[in-house]
Amino acid sequence: MKAPAFIFLALLLAAGPAHLHARPSRVEDPDRPRGSSLVLTLGIGYARYVMPYDAPFAIDRNGVVASGRLLWHPDHRLRFGVESGWTRFYTYELRGVETTFGATDASLSLSAVPLLAVFSMQIHDAITLFAGAGGYFVRSHATSFGTTVDVTRFSQGWMAAISWDYPLTEGVGVGTELKWYGATEFGDGVLALQLRVPLAVSGW
Amino acid sequence: MQPMLRHMFLLTALLLNASFLAAQEAAPAIYYPAPRAAWSTDVSIGLRVLTVPRAIAEEEINKAPAVDVQIAMGLPWQFAVDGRMVLQYVTNHFRAGLRWTYRFGPLSAGIGDDAAFWFGFFDFEGFDNSMSGWINYPNLSLGWDFGDVRLTARGEAIYLMSQRSLAGENEVSSTKNRIAGGALTLVLEQPFWHDTHALLGVRLAWTKFHYQSWFAFSTFDRRLLFSELLFGLLL
Amino acid sequence: MKYAALIFLLMFFVACEDEVAVPVPEIDPDAELAGTGALSDAALEALEGVYEVVDGQSLLGREAVVKRTGRTVSIFTDRDAGYCVLSSGEADSSILFAGYWRKQTGTETGVFRAQIGAERGGRGLLRGQRSAAGGTIILGDFGNATGKGTRPIQLVYRRPLYSGESPFLIVAHRAGGRNSDQLPASENSAELVRLAEGFGANGVEIDVQLSADGVPVIYHDADMNLRLNEKSGLVGSVSDYTIAQLESFVRLKNGERIPTLKRMLATILRQTTLRFVWLDSKASVPVAMLREIQRSYEDSARILGRDLTIVIGLPDQAKVEELLRMPDYRSALVLCETDLESVRRTDAEIWAPRWTLGTQNEAVAEVQAEGRRVITWTLDQAEYIQQFIRDGRFNGILSNYPSLVAYYYYVQ
Structure with a gap:
């Protein structure tokens, strides 16, 4: 990983044009809402497995992703909540795999249910960033020699996302979200594009 | 004016200018390296979660949450002291440092040096081990104030000064000074809820030795990536 | 607010493990030793010993152990947990070695070639005779994984290997x-x-x-x-x-x-x-x-x-x-x-x-x-x-x- 170079580039990009928006530290945004609320966001879309898979056969990297996220919006920019859902990582089928028991056809499907603690920050009226840590319940569905087995294990992992929303009514919107789900312990990850519906479920 | 006097005048002007900025500064911060008002103090309490590289941790503990208590206090002449305790029962790290800071508009910078003593012990079934050591962290910070959010990047070298380990009655100690690697910390400090501020960050260390993985008795003579997530509340 | 996006992007980079790859040394000992004869058990055991490292201390430190290891001959050192694993063969009363070296605490590795000339102890060893101190000299060189950057090796036999009362x-x-x-x-x-x-x-x-x-x-x-x-x-x-x-x-x-x-x-x-x-x-x-x-x-x-x-x-x-x-x-x-x-x-x-x-x-x-x-x-x-x-x-x-x-x- 060229992380040091990446970080320095990140710093340069961050520190460059952003100073145009710099303000004295004690100035508060007069338009910022003063109350707290709970917002549930539902999303569904396409997931593409983006992690390397070094094998002499092709895997199907395309899948579906669905998610639900409940966030507490306090009276400042930073928000906190939880996220779950379901995503397919990849599938593959093999013909005539040689083993000491003879040749067999084999197939595998790998999917995951995320369980993540999520921070988010609204950076523009319509644009929000998300980052989360937690993990994924990853499930293997494997068939060979005519026998199928399902096994699930937890992998530590992360998520990051950016969303754009358009308000429909006072408490309901519609938008899109570009999201990365990474079950890093298992080396699996998808880049997802979702249609999302944020719903304000409570406010005080 | 003699060059010496001119330099002193300029230096004094700079210091006064920065002190004035510091006096304006009120939002709490631990990492953001703006000059602080003399004796003003901020404290944070939080958690750090270290990911030990798989090469060292194998299937054992590879996530190790630790309690993180930090304090920063301003001194005259744009100096500041800070201290940090990272407590994890089996491993504990105490660090204190002195820093000189400067602010130019939203950009702040600091240069400092921290010394740390750490110790760890394992006396569970099958283990009778302890290790301790001294580490020096020369560091440089750069921060940007976006108004209600501050971003700070801190780079530091990890300089191992001495180390001592025990296995039962057997002892190995080393006083060989060496640079084990370096670390980069990126931290956001911002308001979270009412008047409570939060810090959220990541520390990436490329090092041959990380004190929190001492119990692995790593043998690798190569730098590995230790990543740490930081979360804290500024009191 | 690019800074926040970049911080968040970092969060999934930090999870990446930086795995190192140790290259495979480009040497085929069987090909290098083609045409040589296999050493007898007696010869392999006779060349075992603690050797002084005259040349090649950057690889082998000041003292190295030469030991028969099954079908191979190995050289062990305390420097960076280093070792050489060598195939052997005899030709014209000389003993030839070819193989690889590795520093196991790091990632360095490379090719290793050496021989014991007939008059530098080879003839006696092939008869199964252990030499006196200074009587066996191993000369050769070691390079990087592609065989380049070679440096000389000279090992001089000093004493037999330690052997305890029971096998360790x-x-x-x-x-x-x-x-x-x-x-x-x-x-x-x-x-x-x-x-x-x-x-x-x-x-x-x-x-x-x-x-x-x-x-x-x-x-x-x-x-x-x-x-x-x-x-x-x-x-x-x-x-x-x-x-x-x-x-x-x-x-x-x-x-x-x-x-x-x-x-x-x-x-x-x-x-x-x-x-x-x-x-x-x-x-x-x-x-x-x-x-x-x-x-x-x-x-x-x-x-x-x-x-x-x-x-x-x-x-x-x-x-x-x-x-x-x-x-x-x-x-x-x-x-x-x-x-x-x-x-x-x-x-x-x-x-x-x-x-x-x-x-x-x-x-x-x-x-x-x-x-x-x-x-x-x-x-x-x-x-x-x-x-x-x-x-x-x-x-x-x-x-x-x-x-x-x-x-x-x-x-x-």
Whole structure:
């Protein structure tokens, strides 16, 4: 990983044009809402497995992703909540795999249910960033020699996302979200594009 | 004016200018390296979660949450002291440092040096081990104030000064000074809820030795990536 | 607000592991030594010794151990846990060597070529005559993985290897070492166990688990993971899958199959001269099943005239109790990792305390007085290996660095 170079580039990009928006530290945004609320966001879309898979056969990297996220919006920019859902990582089928028991056809499907603690920050009226840590319940569905087995294990992992929303009514919107789900312990990850519906479920 | 006097005048002007900025500064911060008002103090309490590289941790503990208590206090002449305790029962790290800071508009910078003593012990079934050591962290910070959010990047070298380990009655100690690697910390400090501020960050260390993985008795003579997530509340 | 996006982007970069790759040295010892004759056992044993390093100290330090290691000759040093694994051959009364070197705590490796000229001790060694100090000189060079940047090697024989009253067990962890040291084959593979002697081992430890259909297989971790195998899509433990399913989907880190215990023991028996195998029994595998396999391979070793001891490791109290429930448990050779009471109850041949408890000389002497042996595990740090050999009373050491154990043992 060229992380040091990446970080320095990140710093340069961050520190460059952003100073145009710099303000004295004690100035508060007069338009910022003063109350707290709970917002549930539902999303569904396409997931593409983006992690390397070094094998002499092709895997199907395309899948579906669905998610639900409940966030507490306090009276400042930073928000906190939880996220779950379901995503397919990849599938593959093999013909005539040689083993000491003879040749067999084999197939595998790998999917995951995320369980993540999520921070988010609204950076523009319509644009929000998300980052989360937690993990994924990853499930293997494997068939060979005519026998199928399902096994699930937890992998530590992360998520990051950016969303754009358009308000429909006072408490309901519609938008899109570009999201990365990474079950890093298992080396699996998808880049997802979702249609999302944020719903304000409570406010005080 | 003699060059010496001119330099002193300029230096004094700079210091006064920065002190004035510091006096304006009120939002709490631990990492953001703006000059602080003399004796003003901020404290944070939080958690750090270290990911030990798989090469060292194998299937054992590879996530190790630790309690993180930090304090920063301003001194005259744009100096500041800070201290940090990272407590994890089996491993504990105490660090204190002195820093000189400067602010130019939203950009702040600091240069400092921290010394740390750490110790760890394992006396569970099958283990009778302890290790301790001294580490020096020369560091440089750069921060940007976006108004209600501050971003700070801190780079530091990890300089191992001495180390001592025990296995039962057997002892190995080393006083060989060496640079084990370096670390980069990126931290956001911002308001979270009412008047409570939060810090959220990541520390990436490329090092041959990380004190929190001492119990692995790593043998690798190569730098590995230790990543740490930081979360804290500024009191 | 690009800064925030970049911070968040960093969060998934930090999860990436920076794996290092150790290149494979570009040398084919068989081709290099084509046309030479094989060395006799007597010649191989005669060249063993502690040698002074005159040239090549950056690789081998000031003193190196030259040792016959099964079908190869190895050179061990305390510098960066380094070693050379060499094939040998004779031609015109000279002895030729070709192979590779590796510094195991780092990632450096490269090619190694050397010879002992006929008048520099070669002629005598080929007759099986050990030389006097200064009588054997090894000359050669070593380069990087592509064979470039060569530097000279000169080793001068000084003294014979240390030999204690009873053979010292140098036991290689996980059939030869762990994956994080980037060895040429995967840990706990049949391919690695063939290389273990070259690393200095005369015994191996292997980890036995049970597949879903009751076949003992060799795999260390509780769950399959990317440390041990290539990405396959199978999550969970080897015990969740049948051996046929494991063979269909899983390859170890260097492409090998997960070996069955029987295949591993057959490899050790027929393709190595290793004389000690420690079966580390994980929770899923019944001790009674290991006992049956142990008995079968003890018989095979006897028939083949092989000096091979196979012990069943009892890592915890549950395994101790499981053994004690067997009616004929006293007939099994076992290695007990727990307390001394369990060692005596199971009448264990070997007590294996963790190295982290120290040398424990009094307890070790007490157990040895009962006719048992003591092996400590898993000791990798050079300073402690040196100290445990110098100050301890152990009959053997289990290590990921058998070359270091060999060096510190034989230079005594």
